[in-house]
Amino acid sequence: MTSPWETLRCDVLILGSGGAGLMAALHAYDAEPRLRIVVASKGLIGKSGCTRLMQGGFNAALDPGDSPERHFRDTILGGQFLNDQELAWALVSGAPEVIRRLETRIGVFFDRRPDGRIHQKAFAGQSFDRTVHRGDLTGIEIMSRLHDQLFARDIRRLDETRAVALLHDRPGGRVAGALLLRQATGEFILAQARAVVLATGGGPRMYTFSAPSLEKTGDGYAMAYRAGCDLMDMEMMQFHPTGLLAGASRLSGMVLEEGLRGAGAHLLNAQGERFMARYDPERMERATRDVVARASYLEIMAGRGTAAGGVLLDASHLGAGFVLDNFPGMARRCAEVGYDLARAPVPVTPTAHFHMGGVRIDPDCRTAMPGLLVAGEDAGGVHGANRLGGNGVAESCVFGMRAGLTAAELCASAGEAAPDTAEAEAAYRAATAPLGRPVVSRESGDNPFAIRDALQRTMWERVGLVRDDPGLRRALDTIGALEERISRAGAPADPRANLTWQQVLDVQNLLVAARLTATAARYRTETRGSHARRDYPARDDARWLVNIHQAAGREPWPEPVRLSRLAPGDAERVAPA
Amino acid sequence: MPAGRTVSIRVRRFDPAAGGRRLWQAYDVDAGPMMSVLDALFWVLENEDPTLAFRYSCRAGMCGSCAMVINGREGLACARRLERLRAPVTVEPLRSLPVIKDLLVDLRPFFEKYRAVDPFYIGQAASVFDPASEPAVLPRGDAAREIVDRQIDCIACGACYSACPIVSIVPEFLGPAALNRAYTVAADARDAAGVERLHRVTADGGVFACHSVGNCVTVCPVGVDPLLSIQLLRKGAVHR
Structure with a gap:
């Protein structure tokens, strides 16, 4: 049989083209320009992924009054010691250098003080004003300049691949x-590669309301899991408190940035109460995301939500001029669907x-x-x-850079090894299996879009902001049934620009990420951070200062967190133990 | 799902397997509140026609993946609401670019021209390791930055390129987005490049090929004014 694929040999293969992928590519190249570097991205390079969607900004201890130690402390307290x-430490100690690098080497220009x-x-959740930004659409500037x-x-680019x-x-x-x-042609x-950098972005699109760009479907988790990697903390799913509600549009779930609450915007229930007073009277709307998101959810569940099933974000008391000057992107986004962020x-x-x-x-x-x-x-783990x-884009850029540098280092020593063609053939057969099977209607069976919708509902209702054992068990049963169904789903036979086929592959990956999430959520019988158990x-620090790990072919297992720099109750310690 | 209404959309289709003919196909979309043209295309894909092809990513007007021609005018499909469009809503691929399938165009010619202006910032050799070193100190509202800041938000969606009549008749014309980028990077006070970039944009296919039609300004989904950048380059407003 002739190979069903063309072959490509390179030194560094980077999967994904968000902040992490492009920082890796640029830094691997700058470390060793002779390397053959390939960036392959599911969407258009520089456009897809979530770094571009990042609004608020990038945390870095730049001010003499701030310090990486302080940033570290906030990060660990925010992460509840997990x-x-x-x-x-790598994140907070690397962030200032990366900001300087983005400005002086990449050409990013952040907003200035007078x-x-x-x-x-x-x-x-931060003890110092440390979020660097460009207006309220910071990600566009970072991604556009990295792409330039x-x-x-x-560097070879493989867009939509x-x-x-x-x-x-x-x-x-x-x-x-x-x-x-290659999605446009259907060619494999x-x-x-001597080094592969996985930077596809997680992307919790297995929920009814979610923020990430639409193509982010847990592909990296699914590939890593199938390849035998160890995944940790998969129960830890962050819900942002302020996703826009936009009727029947996919815009729903898109984030209205945190800086609004930072600047003093209020959250109100349908009765007009600032309900955060009941949940975190000290920090109110500026409590960490886990606390605020859960409070909103509980308000909605208690019947104090709006007719549209949400709560209200009110920035009008800050003054229309202030809102329009400081949050023009958010105001535009709201105006597009008929809301006036500055006044209502x-x-x-x-x-x-x-x-x-x-x-x-x-x-x-x-x-x-x-x-x-x-x-x-x-x-995981950061x-x-x-x-x-503000720590998300910092993570992507700091660790993207580090991955690029490590990749260049690896290439100096790693020999060439050919991929196992039997493994490739199995993957090829699995990926092409849906082609030419009938595409049934959403109502009548194994339609990939209907399966995605069912998964999103289950995850939202049972693996969402508040969880319990019976619900998680039912979710895992549902996921099992959906896994069966997706294995039968079909797509049109022509592989070229075949969105239905891509959807089948997407849902397969979403299901892997969903199962890992629900399994770990069931395992952790305590409430911590984003994981809340009814x-x-x-x-429970005595029992649950552990990370839950999962790998294919074995039961989930716990490993104690190494409190190498800070333990609960410590006042000062940060230097390595 | 709230009770919807039916909105007719007509999509310009192209199937490379079917002899390269471009046909209009009509669909009746079950349109819920606030749905965008992109939502309508997904509705068609998921309910009526699993072969429809289009491009998407962020669905929030930030990535520029879903630019197309809607009711005759370029825009982002995710940012145009059905409620505000005259029906039947016509949807076509961007102009002046090869069509891969249906609404999916090959953006390579657009990005080749973008690349041709050396769109990348070239920094001075400042230390990135010295914590005391500060990136450029530029007061907020600095006049030199003011125009750059307004023009720098381009998301490279290709809408202006498609809407520009010069692009469609002068194949070597670099087009509005590339020239806008050339201006913003050349006018960046921190940029250390020499005059080569400016030579390139004033040569054939550069700023003097523009006839100031202004479609680029009208269609830009993020409020950039490429014509202003072109005029500033023409006037030699950037000095090196």
Whole structure:
């Protein structure tokens, strides 16, 4: 049989083109310009992914009154001590350098204070105003400039080319490449690489309301899990408190940025009460996202939500001029669907926003699988049980850079290894199986869109902001039934630009991420950060200062958190123990 | 789902397998409140026609993946609400770019021209490691930054490129987005590049090929004024 794919050999293969992917590509290249670097992205390079959607900003301890130690403390307290503290330290200690790098090498320009230095604004859960930003659409500036820099370097781009599987070498001891699919033509590429950087972004699109870009469907988690990686903290799903409610539009769930609450916007229930007074009277709307999102959810569940099923975000008392000057992007977004953010309350809902869990890495982005590096949302451990606003893009950029540098280093020593073609053939057969099977209607059976909708409902209702054992068990049963159904789903036979086919592959991956999430959520019988159990409402440090790990072919297992720099109750300690 | 109404949309289809003919196909979309053109296309894909092809990512006007021609005018499908459009709503792929399938166009010519202006910032050799070193100190509201700041939010969606009549008749014309980027990077006080970038944009296919039609300004979904950047480059407003 002739190969059903073309082959490609490179040194560094980067999967994903958000902040992590492009930082990896640029820094691997700058470390060693002779490397053959390939960036493959499910969407258009520089456009897809969530870094671009990032609004509020980037946390970095730049001010002399601030410090990485202080940023670290906020990050660990926000994460409720579940963070891998060495990863968190790598984040906070690397963030200032990355900001300087973005400004002086990449060309990003952040907003300035009146004295001409970089402005930093207030974000929830932080003891210092340390969020660097460009207006309220910071991600567009970072991504556009990173993308511009690609043009200055000899880096091969594969736009709209998703990875369908990571591939091992024949002995199976390391990752040696990936099977790629060009979505426009339906052609496959067997890519061999000395280092693979997985940076596809997590993307909790398995919930009814979710914030990420539409193409983010847990692809990285699913590929890493199938390839034998260890994933941790998958129960830790962040819900952002203020997702816009936009009728029947997919715009619903898109975030209205945290800076609004930082600047003093209120959250009101349908009766006009500032309900945060009941949940966190001290911090009110500036409490961390887990607390505020859960409070909104409980208000809605208690029947105090609006007719549209949400609560209200009210910035009108800040003054229309202030809102329009400081949040023009948010005001535009609201105006598009008929809301006036500057003058009236806007309906919002908690929205699945960010997966703290992911592949276990070390501070250089290495995994247990030689040849595979992971950066950004695909990685776990940096944020623990809850991520602070402004730490997400910081993670993508800091660890993306580190992954690029590590990849360049690996290439200096790693030999070439050919991917196992039998593994590639199996992945090819699995990926192409839906082609030509009948596409049944949504009502009558195994339609991929109907399966996605059913998954989203189940996750929202049973693996959402408040969970319990019976609900999680039912969710896992439903996920099992949906796994069956997706294995029968069909797509038109022509593989070219076949969105239905891509949807089948997407839902397969969403189901992997969903199962990992629900399984870990059932395992953790306490409430911590983003994970709230109705049947175990208290945080239990005596028993649950552990991370829950999962890998294919074995039961989930706990590992104690290493409190190497800070333990609950510590006043000062941050230097490594 | 709230009670919807039916909105007719007519989609310009192109199937590479069917001899390259471009046909109009009509669909009746079950339109719920606040649905965008992008939502309508998803409705068709998910309920009526699993072969429809289009491009999407953020669905919130930030990525520029879903630019197309809607009722004769370029825009982002995710940002145009059905409620505000005259029905039947016509949807076509961007102009002056090869069509891959249906509404999916090949953006490579657009990005090749973007690349041709050296769109990347070239920094001075400042230390990034010294915590005391500060990136450029530029007061807020600095006059030199003011125009750049307004023009820098381009999301490279291709709407202006499609709407520009010069692009459609002068193949070497770089087009509004590329020239706008050339201006913003050249006018960035921090940029350390020499005059080469400016030579390129004043050569054939550069700013002097523009006839100031202004469609680029009208269609830009994020409020950038590429014509202003082109005029500033023409006037030699950027000095090196």
